[in-house]
Amino acid sequence: MRILRNVFLVAVGLYFLVPLLAMARFAFQSVPVVLLTPEKLFEGWSISGLLEVFSNPEFQKAAITSLQLMVLSIAVTLVLLLPVAALVEIRAPRMRTLMAGITLLPWVVPPIALVVGVAATFRNTVPWFLASPYSLVPFYVLWALPFSYRALDAGLRAIGARTLYEAARVMGASTFTIIVRVIVPNMIGAIIAASVLTAALVLGEFAFAALLLKETLPTFMAEFQRSEPRAGMALALAVMLLTALIIWVGVRVLRRRGMELQAAGV
């Protein structure tokens, strides 16, 4: 059994690692693959391609847009979703099943349908809305909903939000006070989890941005890849590492606060 397990682990490891290594080689080593011999394995490595992309003003603009979208999406998610999730948990627990279903809906509707529907509505009523790159924020908030809602809901349940609410009610606290002073400080873990998931989703989302003709990091990358395949590959790797880093930092922060990931719903 142990041997089987190890063989399986090695196989899966190779399945993920080989393409990544191949990507890295293609991106950072300027030796064509047909000329690659064991002696040349460590020749010609450089990250100049990546540095070049970083100094590309178009890239900088796209990256800043993506970071702004990330921060805004997290903010909107927390401001809108956290009170709703908290109220459902403490005031109307019977609605929880319904909410679990509703929050899955964004994934039932394909992005193209969402975009076409929304665009058709807004182009006629508020044309300026779709002109701004920030019009992506509502889409991203919706798109992250299945993850972010689950993370928040799991957090609420883990801290026993309903009895905390009842305890504070008897003491004379208003619902607003309870959410701000009792619920939120105790579910920082779940809030971090929801934020990290939203961030990872926003940094990798392509379909909405492409359909709405917005220049974000993923759409820039897709474009760039066509003219500069090697630098594009380097950038793809860098973004992948950055996203992994964000998730890793989130996980570390959760661990430090003594919270198991499962409790935060990740």
Added chain:
Amino acid sequence: MADVRMIGVRKAFGSTVALSDLTLEIRSGELICLLGPSGCGKTTALRILAGFEKPDAGTVEVGGEDITSVPTPKRGFGMVFQEYSLFPNMTGRANVDFALKLRKAGAAERKETVDRLLTITGLTEHADKFPHQMSGGQRQRVALARALASQPRLLLLDEPLSALDAKVRDSLREEIRRVQREVGVTTLFVTHDQHEALAIADRVGVMSQGVLEQLDPPRALYESPATAFVAGFVGTVNRIPAERVDGGWRVLNRVVPGRPASEGASLAVVRPEQLAIDMDPAGDGRVTETTFLGPLTRAIVHRTEAPLIVDVLTSEFPTLAAGAPVRVRLRDDVDDVLLIEAPKPE
């Protein structure tokens, strides 16, 4: 402090009736226990008092004021929950202080009150720990101090000891009683544990299926249960067939006055300590099991009818063992028995 009254309170969840026509009065400064099996409505009664549930009918009054539709935060009560429900992000002291901040008390008054409450609950040296650093008993003490901080008109305790282990439970029970007396707060204590209820309460209310069966001081409840349910739920009982004769009811060897709980009642409810045994080789009973309980020994005696549970003084029967032939009789000092209906044969 104030009198608390629930008058004709009714509550149903869907088709389940949780409370049917509950009327309960808690006198000022009194500690009442509501006792009953799970699902008997005791928790619903407490939640209606707290304002978490709205009664379908009936009123709730405190000090003569109708508070049936007053929202929870405005009721001015204190509550302790089974699952502690301390705020995990605050120290013990901050938890207590939070209640006072909500009441907009001044800083000096707050500090004075918090210190006093932490002292009477014996928490002074643990006050600056966070809940997750405290033992269950300490957490529940903080919860008690926190509930008392705003000088509640009524203190509600929802199974406060059920999550604790046996030893802590006993000491904290005494502690709650002492603090309750010291503060003089009117208190409703909900529990499913009869020992807890009998030990702590001024009066115990036994509930079953949404009905308050009997509300009496612990001793009265034990000695003269009003209904078959109360007799069976509080303490251990034997149900012995009794026969109506001139001057009372024949129970085993004696004729005693009886109180039939209903028409057609024919089973006498007799506590194990109301029975005595005589060693008798010609006796109709045989001891099948003995349990040493310290000063008492509990014997199970099989006869032609259902087995009887008899408690005897260990000092009188030091060598009582299984197999001994005995005769069971009703003790001479029993002068009154409750009679209940025989269960219907299935």
